[in-house]
Amino acid sequence: MSTDVVPASQAARTARAPRTRSTRHRARAATPWLFASPAIAFFTAFLIIPIGYALYLSFRGYRVSGGAFGRREETFVGLENYATALSDPEFVAGLGRSLIYGAIAVPSVLGLALLFALLLDHPRVPGRSFARTAIFLPYAVPGVIASLLWGFLYLPSTSPVSYVARELGGSSVDFFGYPALYFALANIALWSGVGFNMIIIYTSLRSVPTEIYEAARIDGASERQIALRIKIPLVTPALVLTGLFSVIGTLQLYSEPATLRPMSNTISSTWVPLMKIYQEAFMNDNLGGAAAASVVLALGILALSLLLLRFFQRRTFGGAA
């Protein structure tokens, strides 16, 4: 998205460039690097080097020499870790589970966020700032705490839903069974994710010039028509952005299932890819395997993001650019 902006501003700068003298020009060429150097240094130290190190680790493994209590040494194992990660049925199954979860969570979170944003943007809505804060507030609750909280609301003995169901003569609701578990997890995401996405969409709505609405009203459009025909098309870029974040979030699902795992039988220790990676790295002491799986997951997310962006870019921004 930003790629459209950069060439334009550069073009403006290069247009001004011939007017400066060549000696000052050279000093000036160094200036941006000087200003950028702290960022570059931090970027290298905290992103490039760790990523490089993870890549290096992904080709290493611990192997034992000696007898039954021989010592483990780190050695080069070639592509073995990658072969294990890609052929591991649990890793692939975990990806599948995150996608099912995503298929439920992403549309519902974005749908509700858009609905709330449109409602808040309605000219005659009472208690707007209160509602906005109330919807946004759950986002401030850390994921682990939200999961614990919901865990208590799901467990039959502590769940008010199950209590009411039992009082009415039914039986406890099994929130941790299949397929209810996917909805139970998506519900946590919904609870904490709607507010954040709503704010992004709402902000984007507020930046739409009001003349457009006035014009529509003069043309006889109802509020509903304005919402469907004008507002939604205009906030599509914000929807694409939040959608992309949500899809990435889906593949990086970790804290909710990991927090709920001790409470249920249905969440295995390798339920989603990140849980599998955590298990390998910190329980099985297989840093190499975890690094290889992380690289695979990161490349997968990158590929999926590029694919989605390209698809939506053509549809949303294609005509305009």
Added chain:
Amino acid sequence: MLGAETPSAGARRPRRRRAALAGALALVPALALAACSSSDDDAASDGPVTLEFWTYSLKGTDPEAQAIVDRYHELNPDVTVKLSEVGGTAETSSKLLAADRADTVPDVVQVEYRALPSLVVSGVVKDITDDVADVRDGVEDNIWDLTTFDGQVYGVPQDIGPMMLTYRADLFAQYGVAVPTTWEEYAAAAEAIHTQDPSVYIASFSPTQFEFFASVAAQAGGEWWSNDGDAWSVGIGDEPSLETADYWQDLVERDLVTVEPLLTPEWNAKVNDGKILSWAAAAWAPSVLYSVAPNTAGLWEAAPLPQWTRGDASVPFLGGSTYLVPEKSEHAEEAAAFAAWLSATDEGSTSLLSLDLLPGGTAGREATLTAEPPMLMPQQTDFWQVVDQVVADTTIPVTWGPNVNVAQSAFGDALNEAALNGGSFRDVFTATQETIAADLEKSGFTVAD
């Protein structure tokens, strides 16, 4: 978290972890030099030393625990012990591995016995055979077995877990059920209880309790890991173990036990409500139960674990923990001396009693015989006598392999799946056997057939 957390915390979490790791590992060369320069004899002659002690039994906020380390400081004015709690066995093990690679190890570390072999083959644990030679008499041989591999001692035993059945005496009486002495009677009792009230179960079946299944399989004659010094043998799929698998499958299929994890809010509520009536575990179970159901104190009793063969009382230990000294500890000598004092001397092991655990040291263990019963069962005055008998019957040594963690998660996940979807428990056992053997071979061990 969906969307919301993604761009901020969610996306960066794995990277940050990697960054921390890289940072930690970047320090290795620099610190390795520092570590090399301080040899053992240096450390011994150095003045005052501070031992960093990673433990979850001695909590820094607990005055009883502080009193123990203060007492040690009084006896050894040059040694100060600093307590830090880094989590349970799983967390402690992984942190110790990371600390070892970063050359910033603590001096004494508490882990459960089952985690010790994997740390030994990772080269993290110091062989302290010579350091503890003086206090060998302070601990019984069947307890030293827990920390001795290939004739070398890698830890001193803090506490032990003789296997017991802790049960609601009042409700057993109410349902007209006698305390089961064999697993056959246990199944009959489970049936009697559940038939009278379908909402009540004798116990929960928690597939993630790997060590429990391993221990009752050992009780039946199974040997999940064994070695002859060079090669490992894996026996999870052997006949005695498979028979225990059949036994559990039968209980689960007849719905005589409820399939659910332990110590969840759900489980705790059921224990409080008298919907789960017993817990087959070890002598440490009463203190755990008391922490989740203090209002039921006085209603419980403990008995030896049911037997597979009537009259055969031999059992292995379940749980319990040991102190190890990391290979790279700069004060290894002082650390081993402190660990030996706390676990194996009369004064040390007796002082552990104040922490509400069953010491591995003989003096501490014998002192329990005159101690009050646990708070969960103040009326069972012979509690410690029963425990003492079980310790004497604990004659089955269990060897834990170097890849217990791999086995634990593979086994727990597969058994959960089978228990919920009606799969064969036998298949879970044999599949875990294959997973463990394959993992051992991949790591470079020799696996005997």
